[in-house]
Amino acid sequence: MPPPTSTFVKILAWCFLSAFLSYYVQFEGLFSSCGLLPITSSSANPLPSLTFLPASVSNSNLAQLLCFAGVIAASLTIVSSNATLHFVTLPVLTLSYSLLLDISTESAPFYNFQWDSLLKEAGFVASLQAAMRLIVPPSLTSVPTHLTRLLMFKLMFMSGVVKIQSACPTWLHLTALEYHYATQPLPTSLAWHVLSFFPPLVHRASVAATFVIEMFAPLLLLCPTQNLRTLGAKMQIMLQLLIASTGNYTFFNLLTAGLAAGCWEGRDWRQLGKRWKAVDILETLAAYLFLAWCTDQMFSLGTYSRGPVNVAESSVSDLLRMMVVKLNVDPGDVDLLCELVVPAAMAWSVGFCVVVGAKDAWFAVKGGRRAGAAGVGVCTALVAAVMCGLGVPMYTLTNGLRGAYLGGGAVDSAGVAISRVGIEAYTHGMGSKGLSNGYGLFRTMTGVGKSSGSGGWAGLPPSVIARPEIVLEGLFDGFDETNAAGEQWRELNFVYKPGDLNKAPAIAAPYQPRLDWQMWFAALGSYQNNPWLISLMDKLLEGVGEVAELLDETEESLAGMKAIRATLYDYDFTRTDTEWNGKIPGVTIVGEQTAEQWWSRSNPRERTG
Numbered sequence: 001m002p003p004p005t006s007t008f009v010k011i012l013a014w015c016f017l018s019a020f021l022s023y024y025v026q027f028e029g030l031f032s033s034c035g036l037l038p039i040t041s042s043s044a045n046p047l048p049s050l051t052f053l054p055a056s057v058s059n060s061n062l063a064q065l066l067c068f069a070g071v072i073a074a075s076l077t078i079v080s081s082n083a084t085l086h087f088v089t090l091p092v093l094t095l096s097y098s099l100l101l102d103i104s105t106e107s108a109p110f111y112n113f114q115w116d117s118l119l120k121e122a123g124f125v126a127s128l129q130a131a132m133r134l135i136v137p138p139s140l141t142s143v144p145t146h147l148t149r150l151l152m153f154k155l156m157f158m159s160g161v162v163k164i165q166s167a168c169p170t171w172l173h174l175t176a177l178e179y180h181y182a183t184q185p186l187p188t189s190l191a192w193h194v195l196s197f198f199p200p201l202v203h204r205a206s207v208a209a210t211f212v213i214e215m216f217a218p219l220l221l222l223c224p225t226q227n228l229r230t231l232g233a234k235m236q237i238m239l240q241l242l243i244a245s246t247g248n249y250t251f252f253n254l255l256t257a258g259l260a261a262g263c264w265e266g267r268d269w270r271q272l273g274k275r276w277k278a279v280d281i282l283e284t285l286a287a288y289l290f291l292a293w294c295t296d297q298m299f300s301l302g303t304y305s306r307g308p309v310n311v312a313e314s315s316v317s318d319l320l321r322m323m324v325v326k327l328n329v330d331p332g333d334v335d336l337l338c339e340l341v342v343p344a345a346m347a348w349s350v351g352f353c354v355v356v357g358a359k360d361a362w363f364a365v366k367g368g369r370r371a372g373a374a375g376v377g378v379c380t381a382l383v384a385a386v387m388c389g390l391g392v393p394m395y396t397l398t399n400g401l402r403g404a405y406l407g408g409g410a411v412d413s414a415g416v417a418i419s420r421v422g423i424e425a426y427t428h429g430m431g432s433k434g435l436s437n438g439y440g441l442f443r444t445m446t447g448v449g450k451s452s453g454s455g456g457w458a459g460l461p462p463s464v465i466a467r468p469e470i471v472l473e474g475l476f477d478g479f480d481e482t483n484a485a486g487e488q489w490r491e492l493n494f495v496y497k498p499g500d501l502n503k504a505p506a507i508a509a510p511y512q513p514r515l516d517w518q519m520w521f522a523a524l525g526s527y528q529n530n531p532w533l534i535s536l537m538d539k540l541l542e543g544v545g546e547v548a549e550l551l552d553e554t555e556e557s558l559a560g561m562k563a564i565r566a567t568l569y570d571y572d573f574t575r576t577d578t579e580w581n582g583k584i585p586g587v588t589i590v591g592e593q594t595a596e597q598w599w600s601r602s603n604p605r606e607r608t609g
Contacts (some may be wrong), residue, residue: 007265008148009093011258012126013077014281015119015251016096020070022250023111026514029063029550030110036515036535036547070099093130095121109521109532110514113251117437118155121390122259124435125151128386131607136375141360143290143380146353148262150253151216151231151386153345155256155439156236160214161397162329162440164334174204174325177584180462182573183447185520186248186513189505191596194246194578200457204325208299213239216294219341220287221263222349227280231287233260248496250512297558300326324458327547332546335398342394342401349391357383393438444522449570455583462584466570468523469498470607472537475563492540493552494519498571501599515550523568527607537564566607572600 031039076092100120129144157170163171170176181187181195213235220232244253302324329337357380364373395401449464456462472492493499496508497516508516515536524532541549541564545555574588574597575581581589590601 002144008258008262009126009130009504010078011254011261012093012119012122013096015255015258015510016074016077016100016123017071018117018251018254018512019100019119020067020074020096022512022514024071025068026065026110026545026550027067027547029554030514032064032546034546035546036532036539044582054213065376066099068445070096073099074253093123093170097127100575106301110518113250113512113517114437115250115255118252118255118439121151121435122255125386128382131437132382134378136379137371138367140364140372141357141376141379143353143357143360143376143383145262145265146356146383146387147390148259149221150169150237150349150390152233152256152259153221153264155259156214156218156221157341157345158394158397158439159441161334161338162220162443163211163214165331165397166443167331170448172327172330173539174327174336175200175460175463176207176445177203178388179445179448179465180245180442182465182571183246183445183467184442186508187505188246188248188507189598191246192505192573194579195573196581199578199580201323201325205396207452208295208325210239211298213293215337216291219345222345222352224352225283226264228287229281229285230264233263236260244509248508248512250508251510254510283528298327298329302326335400336393337401338397339404342391342397346388346391346394350387353384353387354380356380374392381424389436392436396438424450438471447571449586451585457580457583464584464586465572465602467498467572468534469569469571470519470523471499471567471569472540473565473567474540474558474561475565476560477562489565493559493562495552498599501597501601504598513550533566537566537585540564567604569601570603574598574600576598 011364016434023122027035028037031037041608073095077096077372097120100123101114122559125147129147132144139150163176168176169178178195178200181191181403184191217232217235220228223229223232237260240253240257240260243249357376361376361380364370364376392406395405445469449466451461451464473489474492475487476490477487491499494513494516496506496513498505518530518532524531527533536547540551540553541557541561543555543558543561548558572587574590575584577589581587586602590597
């Protein structure tokens with residue numbers, strides 16, 4: 001039979017391949033001797049995976065060899081992650097994880113995204129599971145799969161709660177998606193259609209659904225029965241499909257879906273006994289009732305009107321126009337939720353892992369497999385220890401959790417007394433290996449423009465978008481079509497990032513154009529915090545072909561450029577002519593059938609800070 005995490009491993013291998021290929025293709029422009037951030041021979045960060053090579057080989061060449069080796073290792077993982085070759089999975093997975101750790105250490109900030117951290121953590125978990133499968137056959141115990149469940153729970157739960165803890169008004173008012181589709185780093189063309197054609201009520205209900213899926217549905221992933229874990233995993237996969245359809249998040253959505261798939265691949269607690277279909281139905285019903293109760297506690301549905309509402313005389317469209325979804329919790333309530341859920345989830349996860357391990361070891365002894373029972377015991381102890389390390393970042397969600405569980409002489413959720421020094425040493429050791437990471441994408445919404453009053457939808461201020469975007473321009477001779485004398489500024493084109501107002505947003509995922517992504521962060525910060533931006537402008541002015549190819553330019557297209565400048569604009573999607581879009585001041589309305597212009601921009605200013 002195939003290994004219990006075969007689907008997870010195959011998806012993980014494809015994510016590794018995407019990451020290494022992305023790095024390899026962009027290496028010359030980013031990190032070679034003529035790139036933006038050259039990896040020099042005096043680099044302070046060694047490359048441990050390739051220390052066996054001669055010292056005369058430069059770090060730049062080592063890094064390029066490293067990412068090529070990563071492509072090979074990831075490809076071998078894809079080939080080996082089937083039933084007949086799964087014994088090869090351990091070495092190639094371990095190699096992939098080690099190579100990625102080296103790359104991310106050497107290549108910040110271009111290789112320092114949250115999905116890079118998640119890939120390292122998932123790679124370590126998969127390597128550990130592969131090692132355990134060599135010690136104990138999958139038919140004997142499913143204890144290793146508990147690591148996948150806890151990692152997936154941590155990822156989703158933290159991603160949900162930090163949005164409310166941030167006290168960002170867009171999340172608290174459930175208007176975040178009215179900004180997100182246009183302000184996310186690299187939207188797809190479908191994001192334009194979703195923002196234009198769906199009314200605010202749909203966007204706000206979608207935010208509410210996101211909170212439920214991220215904060216409460218992950219609890220199903222920790223359930224002992226496969227039926228409930230499958231239900232929770234399907235909800236997470238559905239969310240990732242929706243996110244991937246409107247935004248380019250590299251391999252993140254695929255990797256998250258793979259982790260979710262790994263949550264249902266372990267054995268059912270009831271596998272040794274008779275399963276009744278009626279019990280499965282009751283379990284599913286109970287899960288839906290639980291999620292419905294959580295939704296009812298978190299949100300309220302009402303109507304907004306400046307005067308009395310006569311429901312009997314109002315049309316359905318009028319009622320929908322006045323309908324309001326409100327969030328009934330605040331950051332303080334979420335802190336209390338974290339202080340209840342995190343210790344309980346950790347205690348349950350570790351405790352249930354130990355119980356399952358003890359059960360499997362007992363049955364192994366009864367079956368005369370004492371060596372197998374000893375292996376189960378070793379695997380259980382190791383999994384429990386690693387789970388404690390994986391869960392530590394969740395204890396930093398609130399000051400109460402941090403003080404109660406990470407303080408001196410505290411007792412952690414597994415019931416083991418650990419000194420503060422011990423905890424810090426343990427978590428630092430895991431953190432240095434790319435493990436024990438915290439997560440929280442889009443905890444605050446960017447690109448929120450200035451608006452006031454209640455002239456928007458359902459009594460809220462209009463959702464004005466002012467996405468900061470850096471536009472690079474080069475000064476050329478005789479640029480215009482008439483070859484008029486004089487100098488002309490020409491906008492330099494990127495492949496994926498917004499620039500040309502008439503260029504449709506493209507699909508890049510699972511490939512990550514890392515410069516395009518970093519340009520999004522640079523627009524939000526200052527050039528002092530993004531020194532590579534100055535290097536980029538210098539390299540383009542010098543006409544370095546390797547750097548030009550990171551854009552939609554070539555060495556030839558930049559020939560003769562005399563100067564370069566950076567201008568900061570406020571970008572927004574154009575909109576269709578609808579009632580809700582008409583309430584937003586300053587938007588550009590286009591025809592319903594075709595979007596001849598995808599973007600609009602305003603407020604140009606020199607990028608000096």
